[in-house]
Amino acid sequence: MNGVMEFLRTTGGLLGLFIETLYWCKSAISNSDKVFAQLYIIGNQTLPVGALIALFSGGVLALQAGPTLAQFGLEENVGGLVGLSLAKEIGPIMASILIAGRVGSAMAAELASMSVYEEIDALKTMDINPVRYLVMPRFIAMVLALPVLVIYMDVIGWFGGGLVALVNPEVHLSLDVYYRNLSELVDFVAVVNGLIKAMFFGVIISIVCCYVGLKTKGGPREIGYSVTKAVVMSFVLVLVSDYYITRILLFLNID
Amino acid sequence: MERKIEEQESNTTLLGAVTSEQNGRTGSVLLDYLKCAAVGLKIDNINRSFGDNHVLRGVNLNIEPGETVVILGKSGSGKSVLMRHIIGLECPDTGRIFVAGEDINDPEFKRNHVLAMVFQSSALFNSLTVSENVALYLREHKIFTEESRIKEIVSSALEIVGLQGKEDEMPSEISGGMKRRVAVARALVMNPEVILFDEPTAGLDPMMTRTIGDLICDLKHQIQITQIVVTHDIDLAFYVADRIAILSEGRILEVGTPDQIRSSTNSGVIDFIKPQFA
Ligand SMILES: Nc1ncnc2c1ncn2[C@@H]1O[C@H](COP(=O)(O)OP(=O)(O)O)[C@@H](O)[C@H]1O
Ligand SMILES: [Mg+2]
Numbered sequence: 405m406n407g408v409m410e411f412l413r414t415t416g417g418l419l420g421l422f423i424e425t426l427y428w429c430k431s432a433i434s435n436s437d438k439v440f441a442q443l444y445i446i447g448n449q450t451l452p453v454g455a456l457i458a459l460f461s462g463g464v465l466a467l468q469a470g471p472t473l474a475q476f477g478l479e480e481n482v483g484g485l486v487g488l489s490l491a492k493e494i495g496p497i498m499a500s501i502l503i504a505g506r507v508g509s510a511m512a513a514e515l516a517s518m519s520v521y522e523e524i525d526a527l528k529t530m531d532i533n534p535v536r537y538l539v540m541p542r543f544i545a546m547v548l549a550l551p552v553l554v555i556y557m558d559v560i561g562w563f564g565g566g567l568v569a570l571v572n573p574e575v576h577l578s579l580d581v582y583y584r585n586l587s588e589l590v591d592f593v594a595v596v597n598g599l600i601k602a603m604f605f606g607v608i609i610s611i612v613c614c615y616v617g618l619k620t621k622g623g624p625r626e627i628g629y630s631v632t633k634a635v636v637m638s639f640v641l642v643l644v645s646d647y648y649i650t651r652i653l654l655f656l657n658i659d
Numbered sequence: 660m661e662r663k664i665e666e667q668e669s670n671t672t673l674l675g676a677v678t679s680e681q682n683g684r685t686g687s688v689l690l691d692y693l694k695c696a697a698v699g700l701k702i703d704n705i706n707r708s709f710g711d712n713h714v715l716r717g718v719n720l721n722i723e724p725g726e727t728v729v730i731l732g733k734s735g736s737g738k739s740v741l742m743r744h745i746i747g748l749e750c751p752d753t754g755r756i757f758v759a760g761e762d763i764n765d766p767e768f769k770r771n772h773v774l775a776m777v778f779q780s781s782a783l784f785n786s787l788t789v790s791e792n793v794a795l796y797l798r799e800h801k802i803f804t805e806e807s808r809i810k811e812i813v814s815s816a817l818e819i820v821g822l823q824g825k826e827d828e829m830p831s832e833i834s835g836g837m838k839r840r841v842a843v844a845r846a847l848v849m850n851p852e853v854i855l856f857d858e859p860t861a862g863l864d865p866m867m868t869r870t871i872g873d874l875i876c877d878l879k880h881q882i883q884i885t886q887i888v889v890t891h892d893i894d895l896a897f898y899v900a901d902r903i904a905i906l907s908e909g910r911i912l913e914v915g916t917p918d919q920i921r922s923s924t925n926s927g928v929i930d931f932i933k934p935q936f937a
Binding site for chain 2: 514517518521522523525526528529530531532537
């Protein structure tokens, strides 16, 4: 019973925060400095690691699929396979997990410590709305940055797949052939499919992490709990909603 | 007795120093900017419970414009809770609070009146520098568009609290007493009609306690602002108060001038103010 109440309260709270954040997006232009500051943080935190993860993920896809396809003489399809998996599924998921782990956790920690140390209350007494001042810039930055990060990781992942296809003796595909197959199979819609997902994940991660942070009460220990909770909740919601978003996109023929 | 002697020794502190030699000192910039519109405050039968914990049990208190009232109470007596009600962070279960005759929970209230609070923990924004902390209100509410005017007001406010030259330090780099004073500067630039101090001297050394006490007295004399100070520090209370209210068991036990409180016959009051180590 308690669990059900807690679930309903959290769901309601997340939706409420989401709607309030959307409302405050009207002040996005006059707060653009805060959005840019957040974008800068996100870029700094994710681009280097993102490249590394993407390179190896693309590589491992080619490594797994390449030899099997080669057995049936279909090795030139490695490009399409790596390209599509990355664009539609693995790119958005990897980028989300990276952003939730590196940026979302930091957001939750920052807002949680601001709650615990009365900084949020201080903002309210100064008649500065915490959602406008803190949540909205983080929300916009993440929703904008995540699709960009996905494209960045897609491209690097494709390259990683190509490298492995090239050097792996069982596949041994030239970059030229790899790229031609990839560009035949991966069309614009496939990439857009991934980007739409990424934007939804950006909404989920930023709202969850800000919500959990702002709701934190207690002391330093609770800040730690909140960070873990925010990251785990982001992962779960991203992976579960991925299924439903995919269903919807299939239904709408965006795949 | 002791108080009197100390008072004479140090009456050139902070605001006093600033205004006595106004020429060329930037402290006066803030004083000119402050509108000094003192307002009265009426706390009308406030009740508040947290679950079974009935913290405020009908608090009544009238505060005159320009008055400095100290609310004395033991730890856990609900002093912070009362302050959070006055500033509007919490809503009472029953009862109302009026500032200048207007209910603070009226939606119009925030447009007409500004109350500022200095939190027990100072509550500075850790990711902003000292000057950004002080300037935040001015910037977010676009009170001034020229950056130079904001700079002027901020450094004037920092000078008033005796922290000139600390503009670019981060809150984590300064001491507890300095943080508390930055919090006072941050409250002052809001141009408030009422300032609330929640345990302004908690956790500070005796010297700093004195500095904060002087600061509160200076504000009282220089800008005639209405101040509410909540504390369990009895020395501070007698030093700064025009009137003292004793909060006990969720009610105001007694209100009076420091002399009236000293000569009170109420046993609760006597217990509270008698020297602990005498
Ligand atoms: N948000 C809250 N939820 C539950 N109990 C609270 C809350 N805030 C304060 N209390 C309780 O109210 C009482 C008074 O607290 P407080 O006002 O902080 O005391 P103090 O006089 O030391 O400032 C305490 O018993 C505290 O546990
Ligand atoms: Mg307190």
